Amino acid sequence: MRTALLSAAIGLSSFSCAGEDRRLEQHEKALQSLASTTRAISDAWAGGNTSGRYARTALEQTLRLVDQERAKIAGRPVTLVDPRGARLSRQADELERAIAQIIKAVGESNGDDARRIASSLQIEPGRDPQ
Amino acid sequence: MSAILDLALGIVTSIGGFVEVGSISTSAQAGSEFGFQLLWAIGLAGAMLAFLTEMAGRLSVLSRRSLAAAVRERFGIHFQSVPLAAELVLDLLLLTAELGGVAIAIKLLTGIAFQWWIVPVAAIVWLILWLSGFAVVEHGIGLLGLVTLSFVWGAWKLGADTGDIARAFIPSIPQHDVGRYAFLAVSIVGATVSPYLVNFYSSGTLEEGMTQDELWVNRVTTYGGNMFGTVVAMGVLVTSAMVLQPLHIQVESYDQAALMFVPPFGTWAIPLFALALGVGCLGAALEISLNMGYLLSQVFGWSWSANTPRVENARFSAAFTLVLVAAAAIAVLGFDPLRLTMISVALTVVVMPLLVLPLLVVMNDPKFLKDHTNGAISNAILAVLTVAGALFALVIIPLEILGG
Numbered sequence: 001m002r003t004a005l006l007s008a009a010i011g012l013s014s015f016s017c018a019g020e021d022r023r024l025e026q027h028e029k030a031l032q033s034l035a036s037t038t039r040a041i042s043d044a045w046a047g048g049n050t051s052g053r054y055a056r057t058a059l060e061q062t063l064r065l066v067d068q069e070r071a072k073i074a075g076r077p078v079t080l081v082d083p084r085g086a087r088l089s090r091q092a093d094e095l096e097r098a099i100a101q102i103i104k105a106v107g108e109s110n111g112d113d114a115r116r117i118a119s120s121l122q123i124e125p126g127r128d129p130q
Numbered sequence: 131m132s133a134i135l136d137l138a139l140g141i142v143t144s145i146g147g148f149v150e151v152g153s154i155s156t157s158a159q160a161g162s163e164f165g166f167q168l169l170w171a172i173g174l175a176g177a178m179l180a181f182l183t184e185m186a187g188r189l190s191v192l193s194r195r196s197l198a199a200a201v202r203e204r205f206g207i208h209f210q211s212v213p214l215a216a217e218l219v220l221d222l223l224l225l226t227a228e229l230g231g232v233a234i235a236i237k238l239l240t241g242i243a244f245q246w247w248i249v250p251v252a253a254i255v256w257l258i259l260w261l262s263g264f265a266v267v268e269h270g271i272g273l274l275g276l277v278t279l280s281f282v283w284g285a286w287k288l289g290a291d292t293g294d295i296a297r298a299f300i301p302s303i304p305q306h307d308v309g310r311y312a313f314l315a316v317s318i319v320g321a322t323v324s325p326y327l328v329n330f331y332s333s334g335t336l337e338e339g340m341t342q343d344e345l346w347v348n349r350v351t352t353y354g355g356n357m358f359g360t361v362v363a364m365g366v367l368v369t370s371a372m373v374l375q376p377l378h379i380q381v382e383s384y385d386q387a388a389l390m391f392v393p394p395f396g397t398w399a400i401p402l403f404a405l406a407l408g409v410g411c412l413g414a415a416l417e418i419s420l421n422m423g424y425l426l427s428q429v430f431g432w433s434w435s436a437n438t439p440r441v442e443n444a445r446f447s448a449a450f451t452l453v454l455v456a457a458a459a460i461a462v463l464g465f466d467p468l469r470l471t472m473i474s475v476a477l478t479v480v481v482m483p484l485l486v487l488p489l490l491v492v493m494n495d496p497k498f499l500k501d502h503t504n505g506a507i508s509n510a511i512l513a514v515l516t517v518a519g520a521l522f523a524l525v526i527i528p529l530e531i532l533g534g
Contacts, residue, residue, distance in 0.1 A: 029378075029380065030380065030382075032378055033378055033379050033380040033382070034382075036377045036378050036379045037379050037386050037389070039377075040377055040379065040389050040392070041385075041389065044389065044392045044399070048397065049392050049396050049397055049399055050392070050397075050399065050400050051400070053240070053241035054238060054239075054241070054385075054388075054400045056241060057237065057238075057241045057385065058383075058385035058386075058388075061383050061385045062383075062385070062386075065382055065383065
């Protein structure tokens with residue numbers, strides 16, 4: 001009976017850990033996607049392929065999506081307690097600031113700044129950005 | 131010659147309502163996350179839709195009743211009230227998403243938030259429906275919908291490998307996110323096999339006065355037209371796969387999806403994507419609104435036709451007007467159109483058995499089909515679709531939680 005209970009507890013905690021790992025992986029992929037989106041929009045605008053109007057509204061939409069992702073990470077204490085989750089949360093903050101800086105650069109028609117900021121964006125689970 | 135031109139027009143304009151917010155969003159997501167791997171799902175969904183619309187057309191031509199009217203007559207209003215209520219809710223959500231799609235397309239060009247465009251777009255849809263006959267809605271907007279061929283053009287310009295594309299028609303298990311893959315596969319079916327398309331086509335054959343001698347036209351138009359639309363939806367997936375997947379961009383907004391046009395079209399990227407999205411969604415919005423008028427009129431026995439002055443069919447006109455107002459009211463609240471689209475395609479899958487099962491019964495009733503009832507193969511396919519539809523409905527919610 002004790003063995004069965006112990007096995008069940010180990011199984012449940014393994015399942016829970018796997019679930020948390022999966023959630024962190026999804027957050028990481030989502031943030032990577034949004035970082036890539038930011039780079040793609042910035043490159044398209046700086047390269048003259050899209051208007052400043054599109055770049056601004058697309059970056060604002062991306063900013064909203066990053067904010068939603070950050071809220072999802074921050075909304076679960078167990079995720080924030082995990083060092084990987086805490087790092088992702090900080091990187092989401094950094095990404096939001098970077099997007100805001102790029103929006104400013106677009107407003108000032110400063111393609112060089114936009115490209116520079118966008119090219120330095122990186123989301124990794126074990127490392128802080130820039 | 132005239133018959134051939136009519137046939138060609140019918141096939142080509144079938145694109146209207148096919149490539150719209152649901153198929154664009156699901157195909158774009160599928161391409162960006164799984165490359166070409168879900169092409170088979172689009173092919174399967176297109177074949178399913180062709181199969182169902184051919185039957186609905188055949189039913190209407192032979193019985194001189196729409197699908198909704200035939201089901202009501204066969205099963206009674208008490209049974210009909212369940213699929214009717216389900217389809218009304220579904221169509222309302224879809225229409226809201228389509229109005230949102232048009233508004234987002236305008237936002238891409240103007241930079242002004244999409245919510246400001248909802249009311250003007252709904253007003254334009256209403257005006258077109260109020261002033262135009264069926265041919266304008268079906269063929270006029272359908273011809274404009276040819277702009278969605280830009281997705282196919284984009285895939286061609288990017289040099290998509292035909293061998294890789296051909297291999298993708300064999301279903302395969304992905305190496306990652308199996309739950310998400312399954313969810314997208316089911317969503318693609320939901321985005322394509324919309325009940326409104328089947329009902330709308332059924333009503334359309336009556337509007338156009340198709341006769342028994344033209345049953346072959348019905349077959350060629352449904353299969354040819356749906357396959358044509360399927361190719362365009364595949365173009366969305368392939369273009370997304372070639373541009374967005376290497377960048378690891380998961381499509382969560384139409385602003386992101388528009389980026390797929392930058393490599394093939396350069397400075398024309400955003401205007402062309404906006405045009406394709408806007409016209410595709412406009413066509414679908416027109417068809418869904420009209421379908422709501424058809425559906426309510428046919429179930430409750432009101433007079434209906436898009437080819438007579440609107441004032442002569444007051445309740446039909448009131449029905450499509452009210453549904454437009456309701457959809458616009460919901461859309462203006464600012465719900466994310468992409469998220470709304472994914473919810474509506476999931477609901478479509480849940481509602482699908484309510485469409486397919488009555489169709490299975492009616493298609494075997496000689497009272498409606500005379501000597502043209504379904505053969506054994508058609509019945510077998512329809513039975514499989516009914517079971518598949520029920521299974522999809524059971525798994526879609528868990529898949530939405532796991533992978534959506």
